[in-house]
Amino acid sequence: MTPKEKGIAFTLISRQKLDDLTSKEKLRFILDEVKTGKILVLEQGLTSVEQASLIENTMREIDQDTFIGIEMEGYSEEKTNFLQRVFGITRKPRMTVIGPAHLLKTVRKDNDKIETMIIPGKGAK
Amino acid sequence: MGVFAKLRLSRFSEMVQKIFGKKHAKIGIYGPPNVGKTTLANRILRDWTGDIMGTVSEIPHETRRATWKRNVKVENGHSSLMMDIVDTPGIATKIDYKEFMNTYGLNKDESRSRAKEATEGVIESIRWLEDIDGVVLVMDATQDPFTQVNVTIIGNLEARNLPILIAANKIDAEDASPATLKSAFPQHPVVPISALTGYNTENLYSMMVKEFGKKRHKKR
Numbered sequence: 001m002t003p004k005e006k007g008i009a010f011t012l013i014s015r016q017k018l019d020d021l022t023s024k025e026k027l028r029f030i031l032d033e034v035k036t037g038k039i040l041v042l043e044q045g046l047t048s049v050e051q052a053s054l055i056e057n058t059m060r061e062i063d064q065d066t067f068i069g070i071e072m073e074g075y076s077e078e079k080t081n082f083l084q085r086v087f088g089i090t091r092k093p094r095m096t097v098i099g100p101a102h103l104l105k106t107v108r109k110d111n112d113k114i115e116t117m118i119i120p121g122k123g124a125k
Numbered sequence: 126m127g128v129f130a131k132l133r134l135s136r137f138s139e140m141v142q143k144i145f146g147k148k149h150a151k152i153g154i155y156g157p158p159n160v161g162k163t164t165l166a167n168r169i170l171r172d173w174t175g176d177i178m179g180t181v182s183e184i185p186h187e188t189r190r191a192t193w194k195r196n197v198k199v200e201n202g203h204s205s206l207m208m209d210i211v212d213t214p215g216i217a218t219k220i221d222y223k224e225f226m227n228t229y230g231l232n233k234d235e236s237r238s239r240a241k242e243a244t245e246g247v248i249e250s251i252r253w254l255e256d257i258d259g260v261v262l263v264m265d266a267t268q269d270p271f272t273q274v275n276v277t278i279i280g281n282l283e284a285r286n287l288p289i290l291i292a293a294n295k296i297d298a299e300d301a302s303p304a305t306l307k308s309a310f311p312q313h314p315v316v317p318i319s320a321l322t323g324y325n326t327e328n329l330y331s332m333m334v335k336e337f338g339k340k341r342h343k344k345r
Contacts, residue, residue: 048280055218055277056251059244062220064237069219072273101219109271 008039008103008118015044027054031061034070034100039118045074045096054098071104073097073114150337151209153253156263157274158185158215158243161294165263165320166192166212172326173197178212184229186243188214191253201334208337213253214246216274254281259288259337261329266293266301266317270309279310288336291315292329297322 011033018026027050033040046054051072058070074096097104097114107115154162166178179192193211222240225231231239260282264270282289291310293303296317303317314336316329 048277048284051273051277052251052254052281055216055274056248058218059220059247062240062244064222064240068221069217072218074273075276101221106273108269 009037010039010041012041013043018042018044023050023053026050027057030054030098031057031070034098035061035067037100037103039097039099039104042074042096042098045093047093067100069101071099071101071106071116073106073109073116148338149207149209150258151211151256152333152337153211153213153257153260154263155213155250155254155260155278156215157265157272158217159183160215160263160265160268161320162215162263163188163212165261165292165294165318166194166210168320168323168326169199169210169330170194170197172323172330173199178210184225184231184239186215186217186220186239186246188212189239189242189246190214191246191249199330199334201331204334204338206334206338208333211253211257213250214243216247216250216278217243218273220244220247254278254285257287259290261290261292261333262313263292263294263320264306266295266303266306267298270306275310279313288339289313290329290332290336292320293317294320296324 018029021029026046030040030042031054045051051074054070054072061067062069075094095114097116099116103119105117105119107117109115154166156162161181163179163181167181170176170178174194174197176194178194179188181187191211191213193209195209197208197210199206199208220240220243222233222236225236225239226233260278262275262278264275279289291306291313293301293306293315295301296303297319301317303315307315314332316325316332318325318329320326
């Protein structure tokens, strides 16, 4: 058996992948992946309500010795104007990066850019 | 008083409330840890009731259970609003007990216990979001406001069509920049304050009565 290479695992998740899941399944999938040390980049992020649920679920699963929580940065849904609402047009949340807090740190975020860094000396399990 | 008279009176009060707006609102004081939520809650209570809400500390997650005070009447000229003020634990996405040990000198047992209670506090804060009518979102005016916690709280309240008032706190600090907060969240009113010194809190109270007294259709 080939030994697992040490390094940081980045996983880019397509919009279609998450669209096929319910909110509950989506949050479970994300948390399971992050708890194994993976950093996820979601093409289409979470809604604000899902983000709050993810924070709540994370708090329930914190283990002080192995999992201290998550680092998450993303953009919420863009606002729709009156006409878009009339025609039932909804805007989806935008890109989001989520990783284990012991591994991922946000350096800077603004309206258009998220800068993160990997905390040295750590690696995906 | 007879049943019909009571019914008429209650219908009349409902009508008055419908015409003139809200007279009672449950207001949550929200924000990340250590931005001055309890200092602000204490300031509001001291100014309007003479009480205090809770203890404050430089160690994050000092407030680990939501506390509230009912029927706090805040006045603004000829208008007023009766509020239930809820001081919530700071919302965070991570809690590391080692930070309490290494940065604040707590021992291991104290740190682990504080971290455990803090996780429960975050859950409680998020739960309270479903039960409030408006939020004073406290931000530290010396820090980058574009944090995920702030974005998540604002997004949640916008989705529920609840009013948000941003208190740009710690304006007494040299490096405070309330303009940064205003440009980060231009869609919501931002009031620069110092909860510690009381600077500009009259303006905050006036905005609270104005913003939280408006009738809105809350989405669940």
